[in-house]
Amino acid sequence: MDTNCIFCRIAAGEIPSTKIYENDKVLAFLDISPMERGHTLIVPRRHWATMADLPSGDPETEAVMSEWFRVARLVCKAAIKAFGGGANLLQCNGPAAGQTVPHLHLHVIPRPGTVETQPSFVSGARAYSSDVEREATAELLRRYLR
Numbered sequence: 001m002d003t004n005c006i007f008c009r010i011a012a013g014e015i016p017s018t019k020i021y022e023n024d025k026v027l028a029f030l031d032i033s034p035m036e037r038g039h040t041l042i043v044p045r046r047h048w049a050t051m052a053d054l055p056s057g058d059p060e061t062e063a064v065m066s067e068w069f070r071v072a073r074l075v076c077k078a079a080i081k082a083f084g085g086g087a088n089l090l091q092c093n094g095p096a097a098g099q100t101v102p103h104l105h106l107h108v109i110p111r112p113g114t115v116e117t118q119p120s121f122v123s124g125a126r127a128y129s130s131d132v133e134r135e136a137t138a139e140l141l142r143r144y145l146r
């Protein structure tokens, strides 16, 4: 754990988050500044900053990667069932690629619109109107994950 890292601290339960799913390897929680309703981050518990920091050929790392993508897939499927339309997966490595939190994460961004709607990649484009709306959104995703 990196004590200066916000996602390590969320994983450790030191900073609150609206969790959708968690196990011993990964956790999924709502983005604090969503691009769309239900925008979720899938985060390995272990701290690596970017893809470039992952060791190759290490079985433990491979197991985390496999679990990371399995959960991303499930959240993606749940988002499409919950909100309709489609979904984007987004993963940024390094500030030049728009990474603002240097702890590996995958974004799942629901896209409930139609093909005519241009997807926004703007952080905070769809803020929750209340804690009630945020929790209701999380609960909907959790239900479709079961």
Ligand code: 5GP
Pocket (backbone or CB within 6 Å): 006, 015, 017, 018, 029, 030, 031, 032, 033, 034, 041, 091, 092, 098, 099, 100, 101, 102, 123
């Ligand atoms: P990046 O730009 O690094 O790919 O994405 C980082 C994401 O983390 C952003 O979408 C941002 O809104 C989100 N984020 C930053 N700090 C927090 C936080 O404390 N809690 C949650 N839930 N999300 C955060």
Ligand code: ZN
Pocket (backbone or CB within 6 Å): 002, 005, 006, 007, 008, 009, 046, 047, 048, 102, 103
């Ligand atoms: Zn970290």
